[in-house]
Each structure stands twice: as C-alpha cells, then as structure tokens.
Amino acid sequence: MSYSGDPGDALAPDDIDDLARRARDGDRDALETLLAAVRPRVLNICRGVLPYSGDAEDACQEAMLNVATKIGSWGARGRFTTWLHIVSVNSARTTYRRLKNLATPTDFEDGAHDRPDPRTTSVIAGTRLDLLEAMDTIEKDHPQYVEPLLLRDVYGLPYDEIATLVDAPLGTVKAQIHHGRKLARPLLRGER
Structure with missing residues (x-):
C-alpha cells in the first residue's frame, strides 16, 4: 500500500x-x-x-x-x-x-445594529447558514440530537453506523434523530 x-x-x-x-x-x-x-x-x-x-x-x-x-x-x-x-x-x-x-454588525445613524437574517441570507447566497443556525439553536437545549441528526440527514450515514459511532443503542439514535427533526423543522421554516 x-x-x-x-x-x-x-x-x-x-x-x-x-x-x-x-x-x-x-x-x-x-x-x-x-x-x-x-x-x-x-x-x-x-x-x-x-x-x-x-x-x-x-x-x-x-x-x-x-x-x-x-x-x-x-x-x-x-x-x-x-x-x-x-x-x-x-x-x-x-x-x-x-x-x-x-x-461586525452594520451601524446605522440611529445607533441600531442590523444583523442579516440567516434564514434570508442563506436563500440568497445558497449556503447552509439556516441549517447551521438551526443546529446551534437545538444544541443549546438538546445537544444529544445534533450529531446524530447531522450524520443522518446531512451526510446520509446509516442508522447502525451512527449508533456505533456515538456509542448508543440503535433505538436511541433513531429517537434522537426523530426528535431532532421535529425541533429543526420550524427553525428551518423560520418559525423561531
């Protein structure tokens, strides 16, 4: 080799x-x-x-x-x-x-800061900012869902391989992915 x-x-x-x-x-x-x-x-x-x-x-x-x-x-x-x-x-x-x-946020005359909305920016720029924002939001309260969800839905790894990788029972991994999807859907639709 x-x-x-x-x-x-x-x-x-x-x-x-x-x-x-x-x-x-x-x-x-x-x-x-x-x-x-x-x-x-x-x-x-x-x-x-x-x-x-x-x-x-x-x-x-x-x-x-x-x-x-x-x-x-x-x-x-x-x-x-x-x-x-x-x-x-x-x-x-x-x-x-x-x-x-x-x-750095943009300063306006009235002193307000304007940060671009990642949901809008991602559509215009064709990026995955909305997904990254959703994963960050989910991770704050439910970190156990993020890794299995990304491995399954973004990278397409099989459930059994994810279970081995995260050292969790197959049923637990499937449940984490299911719950992670339920949490991600409204965030990806902009329903914060």
Whole structure:
C-alpha cells in the first residue's frame, strides 16, 4: 500500500483503517500518509457546510490538526472515515461559529445594529447558514440530537453506523434523530 498524495490514488477503506490504527499507535509515517490521504475528503466535508472556499480551507486545517492530535480517541469500533466525518463537521461548525462571532454588525445613524437574517441570507447566497443556525439553536437545549441528526440527514450515514459511532443503542439514535427533526423543522421554516 502506498499513497502518492494524488486524490486519484484514493486508498481503500481497509487501507485507511490500517493506516489510522498504526498512526493511533504512534507510527508518525503512517500519520503523515493518512493525513495526506484524507485531506481531500476533509476539505469536501467542510465545503459541504461552509460555502466560501477560504472558510472551508480554515475548517479543513482545523480538522486536520484535530485528527493529528486526537487520533487516539478513535476507538476503531467503526470505520476511521466515519470518525473523520464527525471531526470534520465539528471543525466546520466551530469555524462557522467563530466567523459569526467575529462579524461586525452594520451601524446605522440611529445607533441600531442590523444583523442579516440567516434564514434570508442563506436563500440568497445558497449556503447552509439556516441549517447551521438551526443546529446551534437545538444544541443549546438538546445537544444529544445534533450529531446524530447531522450524520443522518446531512451526510446520509446509516442508522447502525451512527449508533456505533456515538456509542448508543440503535433505538436511541433513531429517537434522537426523530426528535431532532421535529425541533429543526420550524427553525428551518423560520418559525423561531
């Protein structure tokens, strides 16, 4: 097994899992090869959440750093790429939150601040800001629903794989997704 760094030379899932196990066990060369192999995938995941290339690149860098420093937390119960998905999505969401917090509202003559409505902005810009806002809102009171909901409805992972990944019974995961959807629907329709 060798990887040249060219996205066309993608490794098979078993090869990625093998590299991840070796990297988790301290093999620095395996870690470098793994990072080069998964970077295109991580960037695509981040682009799926953040519409602007520079923002997606920032999130990708954060995700790659998290993979390198936290690979020991991958339990090897499921595919490494499933764990990688969660790390990447969380990095993209963190980048979004950081950018949102750094945004400066526009000042008007009367001193009022005007923040763009993410529900309207997302429709115009074609982004997923409405989804990110909904997930942030749900996460405040019901954090247990966000990860399973994103993994199922955004990334299309099967229920059993999500259950393994979040270490919860299959029925619990299905219920969390169902309840998460019920909470998300009105937010995505603008019924805050």
